Amino acid sequence: GKRKRLNTAVLYDSDDESEDSDIVVRKVFAKRHCIMDEDESSEEQQPDKTCPTENVSTNRKQKVFAKLKELAKQRATRRSCSSENCEDSNGEAEIEEEPLCHFPLTPTEVSETDSDSMKDFIVEEEDDDDDDDNTEHIKSKNQPQQKKLNTSNSELLAYYVPHLSRCDHYVHFKRIVKAFLINAIDDTFLSSLYDGTRKKKYAKDMLLSLHYLDDRFIQPRLENLISRSRWKERYKERVDCYPDVRIVLKNPENVSCQACELTRYCKFNVLLSGRLYNSRTLEADDFMPDDKQVLKVGVVCADRTRVYHNLRHFKYKLYVDCSSVTELDGVEDEPVKDTVERLFSQLEDNGWIEKRYNDLEDYMNDADSFQEEK
Numbered sequence: 001g002k003r004k005r006l007n008t009a010v011l012y013d014s015d016d017e018s019e020d021s022d023i024v025v026r027k028v029f030a031k032r033h034c035i036m037d038e039d040e041s042s043e044e045q046q047p048d049k050t051c052p053t054e055n056v057s058t059n060r061k062q063k064v065f066a067k068l069k070e071l072a073k074q075r076a077t078r079r080s081c082s083s084e085n086c087e088d089s090n091g092e093a094e095i096e097e098e099p100l101c102h103f104p105l106t107p108t109e110v111s112e113t114d115s116d117s118m119k120d121f122i123v124e125e126e127d128d129d130d131d132d133d134n135t136e137h138i139k140s141k142n143q144p145q146q147k148k149l150n151t152s153n154s155e156l157l158a159y160y161v162p163h164l165s166r167c168d169h170y171v172h173f174k175r176i177v178k179a180f181l182i183n184a185i186d187d188t189f190l191s192s193l194y195d196g197t198r199k200k201k202y203a204k205d206m207l208l209s210l211h212y213l214d215d216r217f218i219q220p221r222l223e224n225l226i227s228r229s230r231w232k233e234r235y236k237e238r239v240d241c242y243p244d245v246r247i248v249l250k251n252p253e254n255v256s257c258q259a260c261e262l263t264r265y266c267k268f269n270v271l272l273s274g275r276l277y278n279s280r281t282l283e284a285d286d287f288m289p290d291d292k293q294v295l296k297v298g299v300v301c302a303d304r305t306r307v308y309h310n311l312r313h314f315k316y317k318l319y320v321d322c323s324s325v326t327e328l329d330g331v332e333d334e335p336v337k338d339t340v341e342r343l344f345s346q347l348e349d350n351g352w353i354e355k356r357y358n359d360l361e362d363y364m365n366d367a368d369s370f371q372e373e374k
Contacts, residue, residue: 169217169357170357173213173353173356174344176209176210176213176318177318177347177356178206178340178344179193179210180318180319181322181326181344182340183282184319184322184323184327185326185336185339185340186336187283190281191280193207213315217364218311218315221311221364221367222308222311222312222367224367225307225308225367225370228370229304230262231259231304232260235258235295238293238295239308241272242273242276242293243313243316243317244274245306245309246273247268247269247271247306248268248269249267250267250269250296251267252266252267253267253296257296257298257301258296259295259301259305260298262298265299266297266298267298267299268296268298268299269296270294271292271294272294272295275287275289277316279315282315282319303370307363308367310363310366311363311367314359314360314363325347326343329343
């Protein structure tokens, strides 16, 4: 007899609530030697058209089992090869080889090639008993090796790509405090960090943390505050040059704001003072130390000035505080290293470092939440 052609119409309703979005989709069934209808009614109409499902399922399970065994062997071989490469390289492996050592294979972290090879088959639970036993055996056997690879992994990444190394923000901050304490005693320390004179690991770590503070914490937020404002360049340069600021409430006047040069009800005076300093070495300039600026601004510009100035001069203020700690110490005839370690431990124990770090987080949150000027 002739095979029946099934015409099934499905209405596809999208989520855009459009009236013209009803699309008629027609199911087309490819020609197969074994016809398996989806509906139970069709099975009752064609009882004589069956296929040997038992033989097909048996062959399929055997193929699946063979593929799993082959895949397990490939993974074990890959792990052993990657571990040999890590041990023989002595810290000189190329960056492209690091992922083999960095990321051990787990059920949730499967490589792209392995995931592609797993797409073509699905194994039932009752047929997976042997494979699960083999997989657990492989995992338990390689678990110590994976932990060892993870350790060397982070070290390799920090060595070859230091700017990509993952380090806690608070760790960066503590390194910066220690660098400022050293520079407060030896005022050439920061300049020697930036010019590359110091080659030891602790010095490179401190330089990395200083760059991290500038490039990841402060500078992006400063640029965002400026790009979303109407400040004139002259006003921004003034705020950049003076490390001290006072914002005083005055009687409102309908005048031109000296920050954005737009007519506003200006009721704040911005008082800028302090000595100009080098943004890297933090060395203060003695030129015109008593110079001051008084600027009349509106409400929004005054608030933006406060947020911007707190971030812009945070590093210098932190250095000034560290210098005050060393000046008040009073201990003489002690090696610089011992003095720094002692003062750093005191600051860490009494919560001084944590408080300064919390201040930095508050300043960053203020910058992130500052609304765009209308």
